[in-house]
Structure formats: C-alpha cells, structure tokens
Amino acid sequence: MALLPDNLLAAIPPGLMERAMELVSIPAAHLLRGPDGFRVVACNMTFREAGFACADGVSPPPPSLAAHVALFMASRELRQEFDWASGDTVHARFYRVTAARTGADVADRCTLSLVDYTAQERTERSLRREMTTDSLTGLPNREGFGDLVDAVDDRRDRHAVLVVDLARFGRINACLGSLAGDELLISVARRIKGALRARDTLARIGGDEFGILMEIDEDRVEAEHVARRIERALLTPFRLSDYQIRVDCSVGVAFGGDQVDDGEELIRHAQFAVKRAKETGRTEVYQAKAFTVARQEFAMETRLRRAVENGQLRHEYQPICDLGTGRVVAFEALARWRDEDGRDVPPSEFIPVAEESGLIVPLGRWAIEEATRTLAEWDRDANGDCGVQVAVNLSPIQLARDHVVGVVERALEASCLPGRRLKLELTESALVADPDRTAGTMRALKDLGATIAMDDFGTGYSNLAYLQRLPIDILKIDRSFVTGMLADRDKVAIVRAVLGLAQALGMRTVAEGVETPELAQTLAALGCAMGQGFLYSRPVPAEMAYRLIASPTA
Structure with missing residues (x-):
C-alpha cells in the first residue's frame, strides 16, 4: 500500500511518472507547484476512479486538498499524514492522506x-449516533447533549x-406502568419542543429530566421567558389511558461564560439550579454562591461523619422545671459538636446536613444511647433514682429509616x-411525613x-384528629408564642387555647422560652405545668446538670 521511496520517485523521468503511479494500488498522485498553485503532473487510474477527474499536468487537486498540501509544503516535514473529506455532507468520502516530498531538496514537488476509510467512518458515526441518542424520544441523550x-x-x-x-413521573410510571410512562415522556418532549425557538436544542438527559441548549443575546431574560413557556405548555393535563394527569416541572438555568471550564460543568450548574427550584417552587438561575455553600455543606458532611464514627459529639442538658415549685423534673439532651478546627458548630448548621445526608440515623x-447512659450514671451517683427524666429529640427521617423501637429498647x-x-x-412534621407508620x-x-x-406545637401542620388518636403525653408550646407573651394579647390567646386543648385531651404542657419569673408565674396561672428556658438554666454539660439535681440552689 505504500508509495515508492522518495529518492526513487525523484529519480524517475517525467515520462515514466504516470507508469510509476500505476504501481501503487491505492489512489496516488504527483503534484507540482506552478504559478497558479499546485497541479497534478501524474496520477494512477485508482486516483481517477475515486472521482478525481484530472488531466495530467493541467488539473489542480480539489481546493480543500490543495490547502492541506500547501500547509505541508510550508512546513519543514518530509512526510505528513492528515485526514481529508471530499464531497458534500450527504455523500462525503473520508480519506487518510499521506503527503511526502519527492526529495529533501525539492520544495515544490510532492x-x-x-486511503479510503469512508465505510469505517460511517459505521463509527452511526454507532456514535446510537450511543448519543435517546431511543425513546429520538432526542440527544445525556452524552449527546454534553457533546452539543x-x-x-x-x-x-x-x-x-x-x-x-418532571414532578411525579416516578409515581405515574409505577402506578400506570412503563408504557404509560413512555407515552408521557414522548408527549412531554413534544410540548417542550413546541415551547422552544427554532434554534434551541432539546435533549433527554435523564429518566424524567430534559436539557435545553439555547443561544442567547445580551439579554439573559430570554432564558427565563423560555422556562415560563415550558411551564405553561405543561399546564394542560396529559391523557394517559382513562386518566387525565397534570405534570408539574422544575426548571433550572445556567449561563455560560469565562468561569465555566467545560460543557459538563455548565450542565451540572443547571442541575444544581433545578434542585433549588424544587425547593422554592420557581425557576432558579445558578448562583456561584449557592454552589459554594453546597460544597461547604459537603465538607461539613465529611467532618460530621468522622465525628459520629469517632465519638466526638457530646450532649448538653437543659432543665425542664415545674412552674409552680421550680424543681427540675427532666432534662432535654441537646447534641453539640466541636469540629476538627476547634470551632463549636451550631446545631442549626449541622443538624440539617445530618438529615439531608442520612447521618441523622x-x-x-448515639443521642438515645448517650442520654440513657448519662441518666444511669446520675442514678448511680444519687444511690438510686435521681428523680428526673431525660428527653431526646427524634428526627422524622430517623423515624422513617431506622427501627427506633429496637434502638430505644436496647x-x-x-x-x-x-x-x-x-x-x-x-415534631409535627413527623406526623405529616407518614402518619400511620409514625402512629405505630x-x-x-x-x-x-x-x-x-x-415538640414545637403550633408551628407545623397540626391535625386535631391525629392529636386525639395518637398516644401523646405532653405538648410543648413553641417559644415563638411564649417570648413576649406578656405584651401581646394575641400570644396570650394562642397559649390559652393550646393549654385548653391539652387539658381536654388529657395532656400535660411544657412552655419553651421561659426567661423571667413574671412569665413563669403567668404561665402557671394559665394552667401550664412545666417550663424550659434561660430563667432556669442554659444547656450545660452533664456534670453541671447533675449538680442542678443534687444541689437545686447551686
């Protein structure tokens, strides 16, 4: 398949050049630079059969090929390989071209x-199309969208x-079957396509996730206009079998720019924005600050995981007191964390991270085991029952994912x-998440x-029917109703109503946020049994908490 050696070609008389070309089984030609550019001075029959009509010494090579040859001749290389395509897009043929000078001292002859690799190229392109196309909708898939x-x-x-x-797609797919789910995706794709401009590109990049690449002018608001058109397009319910089902969606937007390293990063930014859109209920545009916060939360998750595994968390205990006598009747165990850098991380920062990551389980x-262990130590120090309960908070996520009853029993x-x-x-949110399971x-x-x-009664989604049939012993009145109550008649009315409800249901009550003796006296007069707040003590370590029991006046 190789040409004759360069030094041999240089020695061939011009009259024999064409016969020399015929010795080569692949398309081959000899080019010479003239006043008007390169021209073919000799070529073999295979070169002509490949579609390159030429009259030796007259015909120029195709312009795109001549451009490659000119670049090669302008270089100092003796031999060079490059890829070249001839013909239009539909009928293109693909060649691997080898160009060689016919002598090191010849600057205008090569x-x-x-080598024709059209069949291989078409096969590879066909496979690539299959790999980058969603078989259901015919749209580009995740990989194809990334290429675009x-x-x-x-x-x-x-x-x-x-x-x-898309919202609720998993539920629709599970209840109505995969065929209905496929039909829905195809219909959704058509509607979204109808809401786009002609130059926008739609792709299906996940099970129920679509991606759109759109060109924008200087006004970025156009992207948000498209998002609203998509939302409106999906407002009309879809007909699936005998059902008419509305499918809501969340839309996230990310804009390209100098801060974006590659296309994959831009797609990740848009996916991050859509996650926020699910939380806010509106179209969200990616903000680098939010992404930075997310990275910080991931870093905190890593540190918190090590802290849980290595037993680096601790409890502080805040007393719950009888409003009439001031006697400590219980302690609430509150998790505290000092990270590897020696910083005390507030629960308001690490508890949400623990719930989102599953570390709350x-x-x-640990919280249940540590609280009961500490209470047992207090009993030993008191040579018997020290006379208090210990309270531990249960997360709705922990209730849903863990066998809490077994943990408590052990x-x-x-x-x-x-x-x-x-x-x-x-909390009341635990009832809303899965009321039947929580009740059991x-x-x-x-x-x-x-x-x-x-806990925090009145701040969530209270359902009186649940309160009536659930085995609840105590209602804790949230501090937002208690703080400033003496100067606010509306708060007094709310607290009075909660106390009346608790009495009717046979429940005791604890008021949070008790900070003054006057407030404690008023709550007691209204019928509240217990109070918790800075009037009695801030959360303190276990040793100090025990002293509040052993020496109430300390």
Whole structure:
C-alpha cells in the first residue's frame, strides 16, 4: 500500500511518472507547484476512479486538498499524514492522506497517497449516533447533549443550559406502568419542543429530566421567558389511558461564560439550579454562591461523619422545671459538636446536613444511647433514682429509616432504666411525613413505657384528629408564642387555647422560652405545668446538670 521511496520517485523521468503511479494500488498522485498553485503532473487510474477527474499536468487537486498540501509544503516535514473529506455532507468520502516530498531538496514537488476509510467512518458515526441518542424520544441523550454543549466552547458566553425536571413521573410510571410512562415522556418532549425557538436544542438527559441548549443575546431574560413557556405548555393535563394527569416541572438555568471550564460543568450548574427550584417552587438561575455553600455543606458532611464514627459529639442538658415549685423534673439532651478546627458548630448548621445526608440515623442512635447512659450514671451517683427524666429529640427521617423501637429498647436494657425515665420528642412534621407508620412506632414506644412529647406545637401542620388518636403525653408550646407573651394579647390567646386543648385531651404542657419569673408565674396561672428556658438554666454539660439535681440552689 505504500508509495515508492522518495529518492526513487525523484529519480524517475517525467515520462515514466504516470507508469510509476500505476504501481501503487491505492489512489496516488504527483503534484507540482506552478504559478497558479499546485497541479497534478501524474496520477494512477485508482486516483481517477475515486472521482478525481484530472488531466495530467493541467488539473489542480480539489481546493480543500490543495490547502492541506500547501500547509505541508510550508512546513519543514518530509512526510505528513492528515485526514481529508471530499464531497458534500450527504455523500462525503473520508480519506487518510499521506503527503511526502519527492526529495529533501525539492520544495515544490510532492506525492500523495489516499486511503479510503469512508465505510469505517460511517459505521463509527452511526454507532456514535446510537450511543448519543435517546431511543425513546429520538432526542440527544445525556452524552449527546454534553457533546452539543462542548461544541459551543468558543461561544459559550452566548449560550444557556436549561434543565427541566418532571414532578411525579416516578409515581405515574409505577402506578400506570412503563408504557404509560413512555407515552408521557414522548408527549412531554413534544410540548417542550413546541415551547422552544427554532434554534434551541432539546435533549433527554435523564429518566424524567430534559436539557435545553439555547443561544442567547445580551439579554439573559430570554432564558427565563423560555422556562415560563415550558411551564405553561405543561399546564394542560396529559391523557394517559382513562386518566387525565397534570405534570408539574422544575426548571433550572445556567449561563455560560469565562468561569465555566467545560460543557459538563455548565450542565451540572443547571442541575444544581433545578434542585433549588424544587425547593422554592420557581425557576432558579445558578448562583456561584449557592454552589459554594453546597460544597461547604459537603465538607461539613465529611467532618460530621468522622465525628459520629469517632465519638466526638457530646450532649448538653437543659432543665425542664415545674412552674409552680421550680424543681427540675427532666432534662432535654441537646447534641453539640466541636469540629476538627476547634470551632463549636451550631446545631442549626449541622443538624440539617445530618438529615439531608442520612447521618441523622447514626447520630440519633448515639443521642438515645448517650442520654440513657448519662441518666444511669446520675442514678448511680444519687444511690438510686435521681428523680428526673431525660428527653431526646427524634428526627422524622430517623423515624422513617431506622427501627427506633429496637434502638430505644436496647438502650434502656444497656443502662438498666425503666422506659418511664425516657421522654421522646417528635415534631409535627413527623406526623405529616407518614402518619400511620409514625402512629405505630409511637404506640410501640409507649408499650416500652416511654413518654411521648409533641415538640414545637403550633408551628407545623397540626391535625386535631391525629392529636386525639395518637398516644401523646405532653405538648410543648413553641417559644415563638411564649417570648413576649406578656405584651401581646394575641400570644396570650394562642397559649390559652393550646393549654385548653391539652387539658381536654388529657395532656400535660411544657412552655419553651421561659426567661423571667413574671412569665413563669403567668404561665402557671394559665394552667401550664412545666417550663424550659434561660430563667432556669442554659444547656450545660452533664456534670453541671447533675449538680442542678443534687444541689437545686447551686
């Protein structure tokens, strides 16, 4: 397949050049630079059969090929390979071209040989299309969309990526079947396509996620206009079998620019924005600050995971007192964390991270075990029952993912405590998440003897029917109603109503945020049994908490 050696070609008389070309089984030609550019001085029959009509010594090579040859001849290389395509897009043929000078001292003469790899190229392109196309919708898939975004690298600052995430698709797919789910995706793709401009590109980049690449002018508001058109397009319910189902969506937008390294990063930015859109209920544009916050949360998750695994968390205990006598009747165990840098991380920062990452499950187990262990130590120091309960908060996520009843039972057995010494505090959101499962868990905890308290009552989604049939012993009145109550008649009315409800349901009450004696006296007069707040003590370490029991006046 190779041409004759360069030194041999240089020695061939011009009359024999064409016969020399015929010795080569692949398309080959000999070019000479003239006043008007390169011209073919000799070529073989295979070169002509490949579609290159030429009259030796007269015909120029195709312009695109001549341009490659000119670049080669301008270089100092003796031999060079390059790829070249001839013909239009539909009928293109692809060649691997080898250009060689016919002598090191000849600056205007070269030979070309062409290897046709059109079949291989078409096969590869066909496979590439299959790999980058979604078989259901015919749209580009995740990989194909990434290629499209990468292709606008030089003009990325004039482009935006939108990600559209469908709500309830998983539920529809599970309940109505995969065929209905496929039909829905095809219909959604058509509607979104109809909401786009002609020059915008739609792709399906996930199970229920679509990506859009759009060119923008200087006014970036156009991207948000497109997002609103998409939302409106999906407002009309879809007909699936005998059902008419509305599918809402969340849209995230990310704009290209100098700060974006590649197309993949731009898509990730849009996906991050759509995550925020699910939380806010509106189209969100990617903000670098939010991304930085997310990175910080991931870093905190890593440190918190090590802290949980290495036992670096601790408890502080805040007393709950009888409003009439001021006697300590219980302590609420509150998790505290000092990170590797020696910084005390507030619970308001690490608890949400723990819940989102699932670390709340091992953290919650630790809290129950640590609280019961500490209470058992207080009993030993007091040579018997020290006379208080210990309260631990249960996260809705912990209730949903962990076998809380087994955790509590094992903790009580390990510390040799009766269940009545443990109080478990749940928020109203725990009932909303899975009321039936939560009710069953609460009854099982009651069977162990534990006390059940409803925390932050009045701030969530209270349902009186649930309160009536659930085994709740205590309602904790949120501090937002208690603080400033003496100067606000509306707050007094709310607290009075909660106290009346608790009395009617046979529940005791705890008021949070008690900071003055006057407030404690007023709450007691209204019928509240217990109080918790800075009037009695801030949260303190276990040793100091025990002193509040052993020496109430200390």
